[in-house]
Amino acid sequence: MNTRLMGKHFITTDEWTREELETVMQVADYLKLHTALHIDVEQILKNKTLFMLFFEESTRTRNAFEAGITQLGGHAHYLTPKATQIDHGEGPKDTIEVLARYGHGIGVRNTLVGGNAYMRRLAEHAKIPVYNMQCDIYHPTQALADLYTIRSKFGQNTRGLKFVVSWTYGPGYIRPLSMANSLITLMPRFGMDVVLAHPKEFNLHPEMMAQAEKYAKSAGVKFEVMDDMEAAFEGAHIVYPKSWGPIMHTEDEKEGLAIIEKYPEWVVNSKKMALTNEESIYMHCMPADRDVEVTSEVMDGPHSVIYDEAENRLHIQKALMALTMMR
Template sequence: MQTIFKGKHFISLQDWTKEEIETLLEVSYDLKKKFAMGIETPYLPYKTAFLMFFEQSTRTRNSMEAGIAQLGGHGNFLDTSTMQVSHGEVAKDTAVILSRYGHGIACRNCFWEVGNKYLRDMAKWATVPVMNLQCDLYHPMQGIADLMTIKEKVRDTRNLKVSIIWAYATSHKKPISVPLTQSLLFPRFGMDVTLAYPEGYDLPEWAIKQARENAEKNGGKFTITHNMEEAYRDADVVIPKNWGSWVNNQSDKVVDDLLESYKSWKCTEEMMALANKNVMYMHALPADRGNEVEDSVIDGPHSIVYDEAENRLHTAKAVMTLTMGGK
């Protein structure tokens, strides 16, 4: 078990070794068990985490705020539209000052070709851990919660058939950070991962290269298909979720001709019937109900979305406990 975490940044799970991730999972399981038993976990008494949000949030904000409170500390929510960031203050100045005021900085910035660079810039100057609450490339908080959920349901993930599938949605042009994070992470735990999407919704070439390398090193598989039915067939876990065409089209327009041409990419009971009889349906939420997925699927017996969402709390607590406390 790895034990040295204090001050470690949490920007991408690619930056964490497999041993470190496994320790993070063990701490998450322990915190979840104690939460269920009503045992207090004041591991970060009087410590402050600054939570900077450039975008809206439900699960991420509340898992962090509730999590730091349950650890005995305080989460200071910062809407960046009310900060001097909105007047042009640079990441360095914000990071240096917030480091002097507290014990951790967490930030969500999903602007394309801006978010990850902003977080890396903050991490360069911060003297406390910087935690990624989602950027344009990565969503490690969601990724670790997804991994925890899968491992709770299936103890041995080797050769588990997991399909990450693009789905039609019109709510907003969503980041690629969730499927990219899952594509990199799941092969590291021996899963047979299929990434399915229609032409035009590619992930970056460097990410695909890393995903294949992760699979090769860890006994997993990583396959790309543009056939939706192929991705559902015999799958043990399906994760149908929309993401935007950012790699090929940087416009932030939500609905365009490309999107409308793929309305058929939807998670239906008919698609689920192609999968393993015990298939699990996952989604980071919020799901675009009626577009990405039928209500009968997300509310049906194969759905584990609420377990997945609950684990966002326990994994967030584990990240803060290790990086803000720790040895």
Template sequence: MQTHLTGRDMITPDEWTDDEVNTIFEVAFDLKRKRALGEPHALLRDKVLAMMFFFSSTRTRVSFEAGMAQLGGHAQFIESRTTQISHGDTAKEIGEIVGRYCDGIAIRQVDWGVGNQYIRDVAQASRVPVLNMQDDWYHPFQALADMMTVFERFGRDVRGKTLNMSWAYASSYQKPLSVPQSLITLATRFGMNVRLTRPPEFKLMPEIMDLAADNARKSGGSFEVMDDFDAGFAGADVVYPKSWGATMTTTDMEESKRIGDQYKDWIADERRMEMALDHSIYMHCLPADRNIEVTDGVIDGRHSAVYDEAENRLHVQKAVMALTMR
């Protein structure tokens, strides 16, 4: 375990070493055990986390607020439209000033071409850790929770296990790329055989693709790109079909929707789950478009791990806060 993480930003686990990432999991499992046993763990007593949201949230807000309370601290919910950001507060000023009031700053800003840079600008100006609650590039805590869930189901050695990160159709809105991008770069670090299954218009960023391929080479796993939805399920241990926008093809969200409408048959259903291994798990970051992106029979069925996955958001977030905000 690493013990030198106080003050570190968490913008993406890609910027943390393997030892440091494994330390997160060690602490997360310990904190989950403590919560299950009712053992107090007020490791951040009197600490304050500022949570700034530029985008709506359910799991992220609730889990960060609950996590800070369980660690003995306090979380401030700040909706960006209630601030002076639209009247001139810059990222530098947010970092400088909020970082003097609070002991950590968490930000969700997913606007395309804006979010990641904004969080990095705040972090550069802040004297306290900045935690990325999701941006246009990354969703680090979701990926950490995803891997924790995989470890719970298959053990800590997941080398050779197959994870299918797949696009699926959704009609609600054009979702960010950040979940698939974060998961493929993290899972490939642990020697998994990672498939990225998507229609040709739904590419991910080339930098992310290169990193996933490099991680797979170093870990002894594999990384492949597929465009056959059914084939992605075949023989998989973990299936993770979810929607994201065709942002690498067009930044016009209406055009992205029109492209997606060509693939309405990309739905996770019972027939496709039968193509995966019998012990396979279905994962999704939620919310899912029920009976459009995934059938009720799958998301509520025996393969589903979505609620354990959602719970693990709490534990990995507490681990990172405890490690960085002391």
């Protein structure tokens, strides 16, 4: 356990050692147990302030952080560019220099192109920890909560589990690559054999693919890419079907939406789940398009752990704040 994490930014899991990530999950266990037993932990971050800067709306991320800081004895400020001087052109340095004098941590959600770069500029000048609440490249708090959920279902030793990240049909708008990027770079580090499945136009960032391959090689596990969803699902212990846009193939939104429409059969249903391991789990960061990308039969079925997964966002984010927030 490494508890020397005060002030450390959480922008990607790649910048945290496995020992540090294990520490977060151990603290999450502690806090989750206290929640179950109705034991107060409000002294941990009593009177501390978390700033939450959202460039777009959120359900689970916002409320897990806001409820979490409240349960730890602190409070949250919900900020948007429009409700601050950011929309009027104030840069990251001036924003964070001021906020750091008022509070003790800041979370940022910005999935627009350049979102990660914006967080990096904040972190460069921040004297308080910066938490990535999702950007255009990563969604680290969700990925860590996903790992925590998998361990709660299969035990601490996840070596040998087959983890499938699959693209799914999700019409209407272009979704970021951040969830898939985060999953393929985290799960091999904890001994899982990872399969990435998608149609040919939905490649991920080359840097993320290289990281996944590096971690798989280091851990002595497999990292495979397939273009067949059903073949990928065969024997899987964990399936994580999630839509993302053909961003690496085209920057034209109209063209991207047309490409998505080529693959309506890439959906999750009971037939595909029957191909998986008998004890498999279905995961999704939510929101999922019910009866579009996944059937309600699967979302509400015995394999689904989506609500446990959502709850674990609370415990992981509380642990992150407890370990890193400036006191």
